[in-house]
Amino acid sequence: MTVHVRLVTQADKSIWNAYINDHPRATPYHHFGWVESVEQAYQHKNTSAIALCGDDVVGVLPCILMRRPLLRPAFCSLPYCDLGFLLADDSTTADKLLAFMKQQLLNVTGQTFQLRDYIDEPAPESQMEGQKVRMLLPLPATSEELMSGFKSKLRSQIRKSEKNGLRYEIHKNGNGLDDFYHIFAINMRKLGSPVHSKTWFQHIIENYKENSILSVVYSENVPVGAGITLSTGGVTSIPWASTVAQYNRLAPNMLLYWSLLKEACDNNMQTFDFGRSTFNEGTYRFKAQWGATPQLLNWYDALTQTQQDFSAQDNDERENVPQGKIRPIIEKVWAKLPLHVTTALGPRIRKHISL
Numbered sequence: 422m423t424v425h426v427r428l429v430t431q432a433d434k435s436i437w438n439a440y441i442n443d444h445p446r447a448t449p450y451h452h453f454g455w456v457e458s459v460e461q462a463y464q465h466k467n468t469s470a471i472a473l474c475g476d477d478v479v480g481v482l483p484c485i486l487m488r489r490p491l492l493r494p495a496f497c498s499l500p501y502c503d504l505g506f507l508l509a510d511d512s513t514t515a516d517k518l519l520a521f522m523k524q525q526l527l528n529v530t531g532q533t534f535q536l537r538d539y540i541d542e543p544a545p546e547s548q549m550e551g552q553k554v555r556m557l558l559p560l561p562a563t564s565e566e567l568m569s570g571f572k573s574k575l576r577s578q579i580r581k582s583e584k585n586g587l588r589y590e591i592h593k594n595g596n597g598l599d600d601f602y603h604i605f606a607i608n609m610r611k612l613g614s615p616v617h618s619k620t621w622f623q624h625i626i627e628n629y630k631e632n633s634i635l636s637v638v639y640s641e642n643v644p645v646g647a648g649i650t651l652s653t654g655g656v657t658s659i660p661w662a663s664t665v666a667q668y669n670r671l672a673p674n675m676l677l678y679w680s681l682l683k684e685a686c687d688n689n690m691q692t693f694d695f696g697r698s699t700f701n702e703g704t705y706r707f708k709a710q711w712g713a714t715p716q717l718l719n720w721y722d723a724l725t726q727t728q729q730d731f732s733a734q735d736n737d738e739r740e741n742v743p744q745g746k747i748r749p750i751i752e753k754v755w756a757k758l759p760l761h762v763t764t765a766l767g768p769r770i771r772k773h774i775s776l
Contacts, residue, residue: 424474426517455628469481494531538720544715550701556696640671664677
């Protein structure tokens with residue numbers, strides 16, 4: 422039977438999600454809720470494609486058309502996250518999806534078509550040096566097994582946060598978003614990075630439903646740390662986590678990550694994706710202490726087959742700010758602006774930054 426490729430519609434949401442839930446290479450960002458949220462929050466067009474053989478889905482390619490001021494249109498699979506690439510039953514279907522999407526890009530005189538993939542085969546350390554990796558932790562059957570498998574130093578750090586009077590609350594229905602966003606916005610301002618809109622997170626939670634979990638850590642009744650995880654199939658990813666700097670001595674980050682790891686484990690997830698880090702630098706070490714191991718990312722332009730050189734970039738937290746000599750100045754100025762200004766202006770800038 423012939424494979425037919427076409428643009429996705431809202432009516433395809435359930436069959437799309439059913440397909441990616443069963444695909445071994447799928448990530449939480451392949452969930453239809455991601456492209457849906459991008460379109461709803463930032464008005465970028467969802468140009469995703471679906472491949473059908475009769476009534477059966479045999480491939481998907483999530484993609485967003487980004488129209489940026491003074492620049493030609495660009496396709497991104499996917500913006501605002503680490504991963505986005507096609508999933509297919511076979512290479513022939515994959516080729517058809519790519520050819521279809523390249524034609525769509527030509528139709529809008531697009532300039533680039535970025536795919537954000539990962540490399541399945543283990544890479545030697547020499548190949549990962551200076552590059553971006555995702556940090557993956559296989560999860561055991563229960564959270565008790567997970568805790569007992571940690572090194573004693575890590576267990577004591579988690580206990581320290583509890584002894585310091587910290588507690589956490591898990592939310593699955595959108596509650597806690599105000600606390601999360603307040604912490605997140607403060608942290609992004611401190612880093613000099615334009616913040617996502619609160620509406621973006623509202624759409625994510627609404628569209629992912631039970632596949633999104635929000636955890637907030639409190640010192641007494643003050644929110645001092647918060648994070649959001651997204652899940653698909655057997656994989657849980659944590660795209661956003663922040664703590665309030667003046668409370669870091671109480672170790673809120675340890676309790677925050679433990680709460681979300683525990684939740685993933687108890688919900689029968691098999692893998693926890695800690696997200697993007699530069700190999701052997703910065704946040705890499707924090708993630709590695711939990712037992713996570715690196716998997717090399719492979720971001721490339723599907724039009725030119727040009728790979729992105731991550732070694733030219735700075736640390737993960739500041740990637741949302743444009744590169745160049747003026748960058749440190751922008752960061753310093755942004756960090757001194759009132760919070761209500763950064764939360765008003767930030768999303769208008771952030772929508773055009775695909776990282």
